[in-house]
Amino acid sequence: MLEVHGLKKRYGRKKSILEGVSFSVRPDSITCLIGLNGEGKSTILKAIMGLVPVDAGTVLVDGEVSREKIAFVPDLQTMPGYMTIGDALTYMGDYYPDWNSKVAEELMGLFKLLTTDKILELSKGNQAKFSLVLGFALDRQYLLLDEPFAGIDLFTKEQIAWIFSSHYMEGRGILMTTHEIIEIEHLIDRVVFLQDGRIIDEHDTEEMREVYGKSVQDRMREVYQR
Amino acid sequence: MKQYLMLTNEELKRSWKMIVSVILAMASIEILTIVGRVIYHERQVKEYMSYAKLSESDAIETIGELSFQQASSYFSYVIMIGIVLVILYAIQIWYRDWLGESKYIYRLLLLPGSRAKIFFAKWTSLALVIISFIGLQWVVIQLSYVIFNWLIKDDYRASSFNMSMALKQLYTMNVVDLLLIVLVSLFVVSFLFMLVLLERSYRKAKGLIFIILEVAFLLLITVGNMYVIEKLDIFLSQEISAIMVAIFVLYFVYTIWKSLRLLKWKISV
Numbered sequence: 001m002l003e004v005h006g007l008k009k010r011y012g013r014k015k016s017i018l019e020g021v022s023f024s025v026r027p028d029s030i031t032c033l034i035g036l037n038g039e040g041k042s043t044i045l046k047a048i049m050g051l052v053p054v055d056a057g058t059v060l061v062d063g064e065v066s067r068e069k070i071a072f073v074p075d076l077q078t079m080p081g082y083m084t085i086g087d088a089l090t091y092m093g094d095y096y097p098d099w100n101s102k103v104a105e106e107l108m109g110l111f112k113l114l115t116t117d118k119i120l121e122l123s124k125g126n127q128a129k130f131s132l133v134l135g136f137a138l139d140r141q142y143l144l145l146d147e148p149f150a151g152i153d154l155f156t157k158e159q160i161a162w163i164f165s166s167h168y169m170e171g172r173g174i175l176m177t178t179h180e181i182i183e184i185e186h187l188i189d190r191v192v193f194l195q196d197g198r199i200i201d202e203h204d205t206e207e208m209r210e211v212y213g214k215s216v217q218d219r220m221r222e223v224y225q226r
Numbered sequence: 227m228k229q230y231l232m233l234t235n236e237e238l239k240r241s242w243k244m245i246v247s248v249i250l251a252m253a254s255i256e257i258l259t260i261v262g263r264v265i266y267h268e269r270q271v272k273e274y275m276s277y278a279k280l281s282e283s284d285a286i287e288t289i290g291e292l293s294f295q296q297a298s299s300y301f302s303y304v305i306m307i308g309i310v311l312v313i314l315y316a317i318q319i320w321y322r323d324w325l326g327e328s329k330y331i332y333r334l335l336l337l338p339g340s341r342a343k344i345f346f347a348k349w350t351s352l353a354l355v356i357i358s359f360i361g362l363q364w365v366v367i368q369l370s371y372v373i374f375n376w377l378i379k380d381d382y383r384a385s386s387f388n389m390s391m392a393l394k395q396l397y398t399m400n401v402v403d404l405l406l407i408v409l410v411s412l413f414v415v416s417f418l419f420m421l422v423l424l425e426r427s428y429r430k431a432k433g434l435i436f437i438i439l440e441v442a443f444l445l446l447i448t449v450g451n452m453y454v455i456e457k458l459d460i461f462l463s464q465e466i467s468a469i470m471v472a473i474f475v476l477y478f479v480y481t482i483w484k485s486l487r488l489l490k491w492k493i494s495v
Contacts, residue, residue, distance in 0.1 A: 051495045077328040095337050120327055
């Protein structure tokens with residue numbers, strides 16, 4: 001279990017980004033952090049990975065303070081621009097002991113990516129797919145995805161959404177932020193609604209649909225339009 | 227260790243075109259200035275001969291012989307440009323990872339193991355660039371001297387091999403002096419790294435305040451110590467040097483310690 005306890009983050013004295021955020025992500029499940037722009041979704045992911053310092057709070061993975069079981073896929077390109085995809089895959093293999101080159105190769109084939117392509121010359125959709133390859137080919141139990149569908153076309157979104165129902169998901173806990181809920185609503189197990197740096201609502205999606213008769217999108221409208 | 231070496235290689239791979247271009251440009255400019263000065267001097271003598279209707283030896287006597295010191299007088303400026311470029315590189319080597327087309331800093335900070343290797347890989351890259359820069363400049367000076375002697379007629383040349391004071395300080399053959407130059411350069415690099423990491427950790431006004439405080443702290447310990455030593459007036463010059471070196475080494479260690487702490491706890495993407 002990935003547990004986030006009491007994350008607090010302030011910029012200066014006045015601007016509070018996170019106000020004691022706590023939630024958990026189970027293995028074999030997809031949890032979605034939902035919120036309007038600037039509500040602190042990306043900051044939570046970065047804080048979990050130690051990419052921004054927090055004022056308070058802890059992150060535990062299976063009861064331990066460690067990030068070795070978590071992979072992070074930000075919504076931007078993280079490999080140097082001069083590299084080709086092939087260079088980047090070699091780089092990952094060199095630096096990460098838990099890099100799974102077999103999975104990387106399979107996903108490269110499925111996404112029709114070429115090792116000779118330069119990373120910065122890839123289309124937005126192919127960049128997103130390649131980022132997913134870098135995340136899923138790490139043998140890690142938890143995967144954090146920041147806006148994996150931002151700014152890409154419908155077919156690419158469908159291809160990316162496919163991976164969440166594939167065998168590559170087995171045993172993994174996914175925590176993602178997204179605005180594009182329609183494409184993956186049927187795949188999400190849990191939603192966490194954020195507002196003003198606080199969690200204002202949390203649901204198992206199945207329970208929400210069965211007991212309350214509401215989709216995630218319906219609930220989003222209720223939460224953010226009231 | 228393996229990751230540190232790979233990262234150092236990666237840093238150099240990312241910059242080698244720029245580094246080689248700058249070094250070649252500087253070497254070319256320096257050699258061209260030598261050639262230019264010799265040609266210009268010869269033309270001056272010739273023009274003065276025909277203008278004043280003098281013999282070559284009289285014209286040389288009036289205008290003066292050309293020494294290597296005079297011919298290489300522009301080297302100091304080129305070296306100053308080199309120093310400025312190294313300083314800019316020490317800043318750029320960090321900022322490119324945040325502000326470049328790709329945000330490589332995410333990858334670097336997410337690499338397994340300690341983040342200290344990121345710092346030391348960049349630091350080693352700078353150290354190698356500085357040592358290469360000093361070494362190559364030394365070669366260029368020797369080469370320029372050979373070219374100077376080959377180009378200039380014997381009658382036109384002042385006999386002694388005198389370098390300007392600035393060049394003498396930079397191109398000493400004394401191992402201790404050379405080591406000191408490299409150490410001071412690396413200290414400047416470490417100090418700049420710490421300032422960049424302070425800015426990248428605290429950003430905006432807070433970052434600027436911390437940078438000002440660190441610069442003030444450095445000035446305070448340097449000037450303060452010099453003042454105290456002078457006031458006490460009980461140390462021999464060798465002892466004063468030893469005290470200053472000790473303070474310098476302590477501050478050097480402090481900048482590295484502080485940078486590593488910032489990278490571990492405070493840095494922000």
